[in-house]
Amino acid sequence: MSALPSSSSWGPLQGVKVVSCSTAQAGTVPWMLMADLGADVIKIETPDGGDSSRRMTVLPGKGSTFFETNNRGVKSVTLNLKTPEGRAILHKLAANADIFGQNFRPGAAEKNGFGYEELRKLNPKLVYVSISGYGPNGPHAHLPGTDSMAQALGGIAEAYSMPGQKMRTGVVSVADETCAFLAFGGALAALTHARTTGVGQKIDLSLLGGQIRLMGWTFTTAMWRDKNPVTGQARITGTPERPGISASFDDRDGKPLVFQLVGPENWKDAMTALGFWPRLTAAGFANLGVIIDNDAKRIELLALLDTLFATGTRDDWVGRLRGADIVSAPINTLLEASNDPDVLANGYVTHVDHPKHGKLKVHGSPWQFSETPAKPGIAPELGEHNDTVLSELGFSGAEVADLRARKII
Numbered sequence: 001m002s003a004l005p006s007s008s009s010w011g012p013l014q015g016v017k018v019v020s021c022s023t024a025q026a027g028t029v030p031w032m033l034m035a036d037l038g039a040d041v042i043k044i045e046t047p048d049g050g051d052s053s054r055r056m057t058v059l060p061g062k063g064s065t066f067f068e069t070n071n072r073g074v075k076s077v078t079l080n081l082k083t084p085e086g087r088a089i090l091h092k093l094a095a096n097a098d099i100f101g102q103n104f105r106p107g108a109a110e111k112n113g114f115g116y117e118e119l120r121k122l123n124p125k126l127v128y129v130s131i132s133g134y135g136p137n138g139p140h141a142h143l144p145g146t147d148s149m150a151q152a153l154g155g156i157a158e159a160y161s162m163p164g165q166k167m168r169t170g171v172v173s174v175a176d177e178t179c180a181f182l183a184f185g186g187a188l189a190a191l192t193h194a195r196t197t198g199v200g201q202k203i204d205l206s207l208l209g210g211q212i213r214l215m216g217w218t219f220t221t222a223m224w225r226d227k228n229p230v231t232g233q234a235r236i237t238g239t240p241e242r243p244g245i246s247a248s249f250d251d252r253d254g255k256p257l258v259f260q261l262v263g264p265e266n267w268k269d270a271m272t273a274l275g276f277w278p279r280l281t282a283a284g285f286a287n288l289g290v291i292i293d294n295d296a297k298r299i300e301l302l303a304l305l306d307t308l309f310a311t312g313t314r315d316d317w318v319g320r321l322r323g324a325d326i327v328s329a330p331i332n333t334l335l336e337a338s339n340d341p342d343v344l345a346n347g348y349v350t351h352v353d354h355p356k357h358g359k360l361k362v363h364g365s366p367w368q369f370s371e372t373p374a375k376p377g378i379a380p381e382l383g384e385h386n387d388t389v390l391s392e393l394g395f396s397g398a399e400v401a402d403l404r405a406r407k408i409i
Contacts, residue, residue, distance in 0.1 A: 011038025012372040016191070019093045020044065020074070020101040021081075021114055023051045025147070025173055026207060027103030027131050028070040029180035030187060034099075035073030036365055036374045042093060042389060043071060043380070047078040047407055050382040062357050063379075069363060072352075073377025075385035078409045085408045087113040092393050095122040098194070099187050103131035106141050116202040126200040127190040129183050135206040145207045150175035154211025155219065161231045172334075179210035230295070234302055238263075240289035247302065248331055249309035249317075256331035257314045259321050264288055266326060273324035274317060276308050352376055383409065 016039040020031045028043070028051075035041040045051050056066040077093075079086040090113070094100050100119060102109050109115045109130070116128045130136070133145010151157055151169040161167045186203045194200045212219065221237075222229055230236055234247035246260035261267055267288045271277045280286065283304055291298040309317060314330055321328035332340060338361070343349050350364035355378065365374035386409050390400050403409045 010373065010375050011036065012369055014038035014372075016040065016099070017097045018042065018099045018101065019090075019097045021090075021109070022101050022103045022131070023053060024103060025053075025066075025070050025176035026179040026183070026210075027101065028053075028074075029177065030129070030183040031074060031099075031101055032070055032072055033180070033184050034187075036376055037367075037369075038372070038375070041074040042097075042385070043074045043076050044081075044090060044093075045076055045078050045382060047080055047383065047409060050076070050078065054382065062360065063354075068360075068379045071379040072362075073375075074380060075389060076380035076383055077386055077389050078383040080408050081112050081114070083408050085403065085406075089390070089393070089409075090114055091119070091122055093389075094119045094126065097123065097126060098191055099127045099129065101129040101131070101183070101187070105144060106130075106132055106136055120200060120202075124200055125194045125198055127187055127194055128200065128202040129187050130202060130204050131179060131183055132204070132206045134208050136204045147173040147175040147207065150179075150207035150211045153208050155215050156211060158228065158231060159215065159218070163232050174214065175207045175211050178214045179205060179207045182210050182213065230298070232302075234298070236291060236298060238292065240292045243267075243289045243292050245288065245291075247305070249305055251312060251314040251317060252310050253313065255314040257309075257318055257328065258331055259326055259328040261288070261326065269324050270321060270326045273320045273326065274308070275320075276305070279304065279308065350376065352378065354378055 013034050016034065018031050018034055018039050018041040020028065020041060021044045022028050022031070031039075031041045031043070043051070049055075051067065051071070053070070054064055054067045056064055058064045079089055081087055081090060094114070100114070102114065104112075110118070116130070119126055119128060132141065133143060133149060134140045148169045151174065154175065156174060157167040157169055160170065182205055183203070186205060190201050190203055218229060233249070234245055237244035237246075242263055244260075244262045246258065248256050248258045250256050259270065261270060264287070268277060268286075271280050280301075283300070284290070285297075285301050285304075291301050318328045318330055330336075337343060338349050346368070347364040348366060350362060351359050352362050354360050362376055364376065367374060386404070387397075387400055390403070390409070391397075395403070400409070
């Protein structure tokens, strides 16, 4: 990890105050990222057990991978929002906040006393972020949403499908994470506007909307062609005049790699570096464009490349391609990715010293700020910050004790 400032403050978001009534992943990661960057983030939890994700994927001696990853660096305050006193405390917190986040079903926040219209009366500058499964409109807006649901509807299952095999959603929560990143950016955009004009606003975003954006230009191509993309081991792009290819192959030991060409000018360079050029030209593939819109030629080329790559080792193939300035990389498993030299060198994976669990390997920061570095924190114990936060709101020790005795906190 980079050296941190000696003061208790760090990161470019120091001074930003966030209150979150959020659970799960998409609803918590935006504020965890802000906490990494120095924001003061208060997470509201129920007194009777808190966020249910505290009990998800608990590993012996290491705690919950889910809760620790998604809630590090935030403060935990417990409030019973079914009581007038609990809602009043939440309103006081929101009145002093820059950003408020929630990911309940549409209508639930309003029912529980923390809808946008109610909170904006207390704080006209408030940036209010609402995350749902499907979006605020449409026939299924009222339904709960999950990562798998958004992956299924948003097209990513097809993006990674293989012909003849069942389409399936992935084990990594890409819909949750994508939505979280969009919430992070959207909140800061609205905060910039609020600080300039004094006017806050509500931002609605969804797991489904994030997945649609994640499909990028390939989604546009499908719409313009009115045709689904060809899926499988290769991504074939472009036109016969300017073809592109991104494809994966296994070496002689079954280890996978990928290379990508964005235009025809690199085709000969790549295949020459690999020693494949004579075989490819003899087979009629001197021009990569012949595989565009020609399924038979595409299948023939990929089969030939499968055979050729199976004659050597992954490290050698990747080294040759990179030596010719061609984009190539080994295809890592998650565990391999966590130990990748570039991942480690850039601090994308790091360690924290946890007070209960010792040294833990964790996500680092995806950003490297030259003046205000990020600092990964520790997920809080349930209600750990009740006394501190309520004291800052003006509650006396006796009043806090009374709230606790009446199970309001």
